[in-house]
Amino acid sequence: MSDNISENIKLPTGEKLVLSSSPHVSASESVRKIMLKVIAALLPAAAAGIWLFGLRALAVILVTVVSCVAAETLWCRLAGKRIGSALGDLSAVVTGMILALNLPAAVPFYVPVIGAFLAIWLGKQVFGGLGHNPFNPAVVARVGLLIALPAAMTLWSPPRGMDKNYPQAEYFFGSAMMKKVAAGELDGITCATPLGLMTDTRKIVHTPNDRHLIAAARHNFDKVSSPELLKKYFWGVRSGCIGETCTPALLLGLVILLCFKLINWRVPLCFIGSAALFAGVIHWFFPGVTPPALFHLLTGGLLIGAIFMAKDMVTSPVTNWGCVIFGMGCGLITVVIRIWGNYPEGVSFAILLMNALVPLIDRLCTRAPFGEKERKKEQIS
Amino acid sequence: MSKVKSFSGGMHPEYDGKSLTNSCGIIEAPLLEKYLVPLMENAGKPPRLCVAKGDKIKKYQLIAEADGFVSAHLHAPTSGVVVQIREVPGPMGTPVTAVEIEADGYDHGEAPFAPWEEWHSKTPQELLGRIRDTGIVGMGGAAFPSHVKLSVPPDKKVDTLIVNGAECEPYLTADHRLMAEYPQKVVTGALIMGQILNVSRIFIGIEENKPDAIAALGNAAAGTAVQIQVLKVRYPQGAEKQLIYAVTGRRVPTGGLPFDAGCVVQNAGSAAAVSDGVLLGIPLVERVVTVSGEAVKNPGNFKLRIGTPVIEAVKLAGGVTEEPGKLILGGPMMGFAQRSFDVPVAKNTSGILLLPGRTALNFSSSPCIRCARCVEVCPMKLTPCLLCAAIEGNRLDLAQKGHVMDCLECGACAYVCPSRRPLVQQFRRAKNELRKKK
Structure with a gap:
């Protein structure tokens, strides 16, 4: 090549060349983007919660998220970590949102503040931060709050549409409250959750061998699981935590998660499926002990747990079979706690227990590498 | 044409950079003044030098001889004088010995071997010998000597030859252009290797994103034993084991070789080189290289002689538009980052990529979030x-x-x-x- 051509060509110098191992390109996906998508998936449930439980719910969500971010910032300050990278991944915001959706709207504001520190400090940072925590931070906080502040955590307020005309209203509000409800003085009114009623009824049955009691229990179970009520439960018109009641919003969140490929569908499917199957079998054999399976699916935090809390990436298995086992374990333990445990709700405990088993599940569920079967066949022959 | 096939797993990059060069026809590089022919084999032993400083050499002359069975001959890319034997930065990151040849400008040399246009009448041993003589190696990446891959151990039974035209690496289009422009060479090379292996099942595996090459190969292969197998665009479709699975449905046992699945896989570039070696009698001294990347002014595909310093290839592509952050020999997924523009093109250099700093300089890593x-x-x-x-x-x-x-x-x-x-x-x-x- 003649020189006058090459003189016009801008040639590189090689001074700034970087040496590194392959691959030299990467996808644009980042932890921050993943968290943003999770936040997007949580928004329908949050919006539904605000619609149902009013601006108080919005306030609880804001306080929880801000507290989580504050807890993260404070920890990074104290521990000498870079604040930017810890906050930048937005995991504190996700934890805050999930925790908030698991609180009653009427909760006093100090509860989410304590919860935020439980989640971020005890649930995550003591283990070394995002990626190192064995338990889902939001679930750690919820369980911690439930045990430490049981009264504050069960301040259930009635959602929009739960008034004197609500089916079995007297049963949910109690006769003393019912007068206030009838008078329309809805401020400061509390009511029972369907699961709470179920547990109260179930405890009667624990006094054995009294046919009258068992018959009464069955009657009560029929009341709380009437088709009319199940319809109300489905649309979220039942007392409960901010984000757990509205089934369509949660399913929309599930669709968003699946579209963004953020969760392995096996976890929610096996969680919900095994819970339904197990609860259905129990109901079939002992109708006096528990209401039907559909009641279990539409009450408490089963759906929010199965969709948003169980398949937290960090704290669930990485292989497909691991996800199946994990999901089924969560479903079974949930139903066992609901039917035989002392707490009305078992989702959070189930998730925590299964979180603890994740390293074991991961170890047992490694896949055979491509061609491993063929190698073994060859060895035999 | 049968169904589009693939393997399970893998991914497709968000941006594969192929559009930069996939319509750039192969441009023959002009003769340079100097070549640095590297004495390297990535797999196997480097060949033994058989020229010395000051020797006058002819084009195609043997300059380094295969050392043992798993090694390949090296030939002079042009006529001239050996001015120096020296260490140069190697394409794999470690320095290699290179023969510095000053071209005399005549580019003179006759085909050192007899052209065998009637190769059908040759025995497998003769053909295999020719492949060894012409120094052909796997040109897709590992540079494994082709004659070794074609020598089936007596206890293995091979019934399938697969020519690897998947070219799943982002940015690279060298094989694509080769198959589109010289389909006859690829098909003939495949048939020759099929005769060596005595197999009737011969496939050319090619990803769906090369429709012109698929059509060209289809025409060239019409009426022959060669079948074109279209594959899904999926990285790493061109990995040997994944290719074998996609084409034949067989899995190579872990720790095993393609032989264990009754297959031999050869790169499309190597197949074309086999055709030249047998039909024309000329050894492997040049190859098609994709020069690409966002920092390159005029990305394209060039026929470069082995030993071309990378800087000359960059000149051919019009230089750079910005200071590159990374120089890669090979593709961006499995290629080797380089520290110097003096590194020479080797037999397995499929691409020369210059990525700008903004895409190449990402070192921040955070803890695993087990997203799976x-x-x-x-x-x-x-x-x-x-x-x-x-x-x-x-x-x-x-x-x-x-x-x-x-x-x-x-x-x-x-x-x-x-x-x-x-x-x-x-x-x-x-x-x-x-x-x-x-």
Whole structure:
């Protein structure tokens, strides 16, 4: 090549060349983007919660998220970590949102503040931060709050549409409250959750061998699981935590998660499926002990747990079979706690227990590498 | 044409950079003043030098002789004088011995071997000997001598030859253009190798994103034993084991070779070189190289002689538009980053990529969030995130149990990792240490 051509060509110098191992390109996906998508998936449930439980719910969500971010910032300050990278991944915001959706709207504001520190400090940072925590931070906080502040955590307020005309209203509000409800003085009114009623009824049955009691229990179970009520439960018109009641919003969140490929569908499917199957079998054999399976699916935090809390990436298995086992374990333990445990709700405990088993599940569920079967066949022959 | 086939796992990069060069016809590079022919073989022994400083050499003259069975001859890319034997930066990161040839400008040399247009009448031994004589190696990446891959051990039965035209690496289009412009050479090379192996099942595996090459090969292969197998665009479709599975449905046993699945795989560039070696009698002294990347002014495909310094290739492509952050020989997924523009083109250099700093300089990695994307894409069905954790905890025993030795180092896991974990780097380290322990 003649020189006058090459003189016009801008040639590189090689001074700034970087040496590194392959691959030299990467996808644009980042932890921050993943968290943003999770936040997007949580928004329908949050919006539904605000619609149902009013601006108080919005306030609880804001306080929880801000507290989580504050807890993260404070920890990074104290521990000498870079604040930017810890906050930048937005995991504190996700934890805050999930925790908030698991609180009653009427909760006093100090509860989410304590919860935020439980989640971020005890649930995550003591283990070394995002990626190192064995338990889902939001679930750690919820369980911690439930045990430490049981009264504050069960301040259930009635959602929009739960008034004197609500089916079995007297049963949910109690006769003393019912007068206030009838008078329309809805401020400061509390009511029972369907699961709470179920547990109260179930405890009667624990006094054995009294046919009258068992018959009464069955009657009560029929009341709380009437088709009319199940319809109300489905649309979220039942007392409960901010984000757990509205089934369509949660399913929309599930669709968003699946579209963004953020969760392995096996976890929610096996969680919900095994819970339904197990609860259905129990109901079939002992109708006096528990209401039907559909009641279990539409009450408490089963759906929010199965969709948003169980398949937290960090704290669930990485292989497909691991996800199946994990999901089924969560479903079974949930139903066992609901039917035989002392707490009305078992989702959070189930998730925590299964979180603890994740390293074991991961170890047992490694896949055979491509061609491993063929190698073994060859060895035999 | 049969169904589009693939393997399970793998991924497709968000941006594959192929559009930069996939319509750029192959441009023959003009003769340079100087070549640095590297004495390297990535797999096997480097060849033994058989010229000395000051020797006058002819084009196609043998300048280094295969050292043992797993080694390949090296020939002079042009006529001229050996001015120096010296160490140069090598394409694999380690320095290599190179023969510096000053071209005399005549580019003179006759085909050193008899052209065998009637190759059908030659015995497999004769043809195999020709492949060895012409110094042909796997031109897709590993540079494994082709005659070795075509020598089937007596206890193995091979019934299938697959020519690898998948070219799944982003940015690279050298094989694509070769197959589109010289389909006859690829098909003839495949038929010759089929005769050596005495097999009737001959496939050319090619990804769907090269319709012009598929059509050209289809025409060239019409009426022959060669079948064109269209494959899904999926990285790493061109990895030997994944290609064999896609085409034949057979799995190579872990730790095994394609022979164990009754297959031999050869790169499309190598097939074309076989055709030239047999039909024209000329050894492998040049190859098609993609010069591309966002920092290159006029990306394209060039026919470069072995020993062309990278800087000359960059000149051919019009220089750069901005200061590059990374120089890569090969593709961006499995290629080698370079420190110098003096590194020469070798027989297995499929691409010369100049990536700008903004895409290449991303070193921030954060802890694994166990999103399992790596598990989903691993074509070997390993569990990269857990392997990496084991290696970082110095539990090489766990990594070995997790089959780290079966890792292809294809980089699919590291590509999709949202935390930018150095997964492949850790696996390489573990593999090296485990090999040393043996």
